[in-house]
Amino acid sequence: MPSLTSTQKKGLEKLGQILCPGHAALPSFSASGVIDQADRCFSYLTPEDQEGLGMLLQFLGFLPAFFAKVLLSVVDKANRWPAFLAPTLRLLQVGLKGFVYSLYYSDGRVRSLLGWDTKCTITNRSSD
Numbered sequence: 700m701p702s703l704t705s706t707q708k709k710g711l712e713k714l715g716q717i718l719c720p721g722h723a724a725l726p727s728f729s730a731s732g733v734i735d736q737a738d739r740c741f742s743y744l745t746p747e748d749q750e751g752l753g754m755l756l757q758f759l760g761f762l763p764a765f766f767a768k769v770l771l772s773v774v775d776k777a778n779r780w781p782a783f784l785a786p787t788l789r790l791l792q793v794g795l796k797g798f799v800y801s802l803y804y805s806d807g808r809v810r811s812l813l814g815w816d817t818k819c820t821i822t823n824r825s826s827d
Contacts, residue, residue: 701749702738703756710759711737713767714795719803724812731809733802740802752794771795 703711715728728734741749759767774795777788803809810816 701742703741703753704760706760707753707756708734708737708760710756710761710767711799713759713764714756714771715799715803717764717768717771718796718799725809726812728799728803731803731806733806733809736802736805740798740805748794752798755791755795 712729712734715734719725719728719731721727721730741752744752759770771792774788774792777785777792780788804815
């Protein structure tokens with residue numbers, strides 16, 4: 700099973716703290732402890748996505764958190780960039796935020812604090 704290096708996890712932690720800083724009763728990304736599930740989530744990515752995300756997280760792991768904020772700011776404004784660059788920035792946005800949010804909101808404690816019950820039930824409707 701592929702796993703993230705400690706430097707890649709540092710990069711992920713930086714992104715997570717920016718995107719999920721916590722407020723009110725919700726824990727921050729770091730306080731939630733979901734970083735422990737990162738390898739499990741990472742293993743579901745395609746090898747190409749693992750390589751790309753791994754390189755980016757490695758890069759962010761070495762840099763101060765400020766650079767992660769700048770990167771997120773750039774990808775959030777993808778529609779302001781030239782047409783040849785915008786699609787790549789949008790994919791980067793979805794990949795980075797998707798991975799972080801998938802980890803954070805997959806945590807049962809976070810879902811419980813939100814009152815988010817993913818259970819589906821079928822009710823029979825009586826026909827009149």
